[in-house]
Amino acid sequence: MQKHQVMVIGNDHDDLRLLSQHLAEEGLDVRESVCAVTVQALVAQPLPDLIVLDYNLPGIDPFALCEQLNADPQTGHIPVVFVGAECDSNVIVAGLDAGAADFIRIPFVAAEITARIKTHLKRHRRTEQLRLSLNECRNTPRQSGEGFFHRLIERVNSVYWIVSGDWRQMHYVNPAYESLWGEKPESLRAEPLSWLNQVAGTDVPAIRRSVERAASERPDMVRLPDYRLMLPDGSMKWVQTKGYRIEPQDPDDERYAWVSTDISERKSNEQNLSYLAHHDPLTGLRNRLQLAERVESEIIRSRRHGHSLALLIIDVDHFKAVNDCYGHMAGDLALCALAATLKEQIRSIDSAFRYGGEEFVVMLPEESLPQALQVAGRIRQRVSEQPLQLENGNVHMTVSIGVSVFPADGESYSRLIRVADAHLLNAKQQGRNRVQPAYE
Numbered sequence: 001m002q003k004h005q006v007m008v009i010g011n012d013h014d015d016l017r018l019l020s021q022h023l024a025e026e027g028l029d030v031r032e033s034v035c036a037v038t039v040q041a042l043v044a045q046p047l048p049d050l051i052v053l054d055y056n057l058p059g060i061d062p063f064a065l066c067e068q069l070n071a072d073p074q075t076g077h078i079p080v081v082f083v084g085a086e087c088d089s090n091v092i093v094a095g096l097d098a099g100a101a102d103f104i105r106i107p108f109v110a111a112e113i114t115a116r117i118k119t120h121l122k123r124h125r126r127t128e129q130l131r132l133s134l135n136e137c138r139n140t141p142r143q144s145g146e147g148f149f150h151r152l153i154e155r156v157n158s159v160y161w162i163v164s165g166d167w168r169q170m171h172y173v174n175p176a177y178e179s180l181w182g183e184k185p186e187s188l189r190a191e192p193l194s195w196l197n198q199v200a201g202t203d204v205p206a207i208r209r210s211v212e213r214a215a216s217e218r219p220d221m222v223r224l225p226d227y228r229l230m231l232p233d234g235s236m237k238w239v240q241t242k243g244y245r246i247e248p249q250d251p252d253d254e255r256y257a258w259v260s261t262d263i264s265e266r267k268s269n270e271q272n273l274s275y276l277a278h279h280d281p282l283t284g285l286r287n288r289l290q291l292a293e294r295v296e297s298e299i300i301r302s303r304r305h306g307h308s309l310a311l312l313i314i315d316v317d318h319f320k321a322v323n324d325c326y327g328h329m330a331g332d333l334a335l336c337a338l339a340a341t342l343k344e345q346i347r348s349i350d351s352a353f354r355y356g357g358e359e360f361v362v363m364l365p366e367e368s369l370p371q372a373l374q375v376a377g378r379i380r381q382r383v384s385e386q387p388l389q390l391e392n393g394n395v396h397m398t399v400s401i402g403v404s405v406f407p408a409d410g411e412s413y414s415r416l417i418r419v420a421d422a423h424l425l426n427a428k429q430q431g432r433n434r435v436q437p438a439y440e
Helices: 014-025 039-043 062-071 089-097 110-139 145-153 176-181 192-198 201-217 264-278 288-305 319-326 328-345 369-385 413-429
Strands: 005-009 029-033 050-054 080-084 102-105 159-164 170-173 221-223 227-230 236-246 255-262 309-316 351-356 359-365 388-390 393-395 399-406
Touching: 005 014, 014 029, 014 050, 014 080, 014 110, 050 062, 050 110, 062 080, 062 089, 080 089, 080 110, 089 102, 089 264, 102 110, 102 264, 110 264, 159 176, 176 192, 192 201, 201 227, 236 264, 264 288, 288 309, 288 351, 288 359, 288 413, 309 319, 309 328, 309 369, 309 413, 319 328, 319 393, 328 351, 328 359, 328 369, 328 388, 359 369, 369 399, 399 413
Parallel strands: 005 029, 005 050, 050 080, 080 102
Antiparallel strands: 159 170, 159 255, 221 236, 227 236, 236 255, 309 359, 309 399, 351 359, 388 393
8 A cells, every 4th residue: 555644533442453553554654533523623634545433432423523524625535434343234324324435343354444445545546636637637728628628537537428419429438448448449439339348248238228218318317227347358347327418509419428437346345335234244144134034034935835944043152161261263263163064054045144142043944843953953963073173272162052943933033033042041051062942
């Protein structure tokens, strides 16, 4: 990374200190602030290239501060990244709605946060380059408005094209077309719609319909569905394209100005956000929110077709002892190993979830109680026979498992969970490393 300045605003706690240290080790100039910050206080000092804001900072409404930063002309271009622990998807969405560039949960994954910060700084640098180019064009004597327009758009990364309303004549394409499409723009002179040749086959029909509708209806503004470009080197990019009708001086010479932008990074961030909202960041299993939704959906399907449905609640026995004896990193490795065992022992139609802490849930569609108890028994045996190998010794684990079955134990998610949890408690009370109800 270049020597960018990052301001970290938050409480003086271990996670934030670790984050600041990590960013400094990546070559960033990190400034820290533990006091309430206002827009006025920020603009009174050298502005950072990126702001990392602790969502849980006392005395500050983080969303209001983010909105103020985005609204102020001096700070509106600075990306704001929220960090916070135990934030659900509603909080994350609210932060993004307030104008945040990203929302990162802590404790963080070093490689992931480095990639995210690097992406936002790269985007910030491109924005600054565009702003400087615009100022340069404004300060340079020019012969006409059209000359100024060309000087400006030939410096930006988005593709600008001016085309006739019926898409039969291409009047202008800026150099960015070659960098985005991987093709020379001259091909568009002979065939203005040849850019569709690079669009992914399944996306073409929707794009062509939108273009044809715009050519016949001539609206003031057109937005094509987001589409994928398949490039000559085999890579793929996501592109967003909008068109704006140019008021014609000659009624027979109607034109549109189209803008195509590479949104691959945004699509990747959206996919990452969706993944993090529905998956446990440590084990990669679906999280508790997904558990409720999937079980309720499976209950409806099972009721319709007359199938059974089983739930297993799995708890690591004496997990605190693992953390105390081997450290929290070993505890994390143990949970990941258990997650891998669960995925190994279940079918493709089954699902494993991290319920919280050292508890996991497995959903077994179309399984009766005897079948579910057999699966639970295999999991229990596999865990007890396969210790986790560490540099300073082997970690031996056991699990206790509670089982419930739809519809015999209940016809709702909450009822099935309560019954399975009661059986889990019974397994613990009977000495752990067992399944309840007992297999007969």
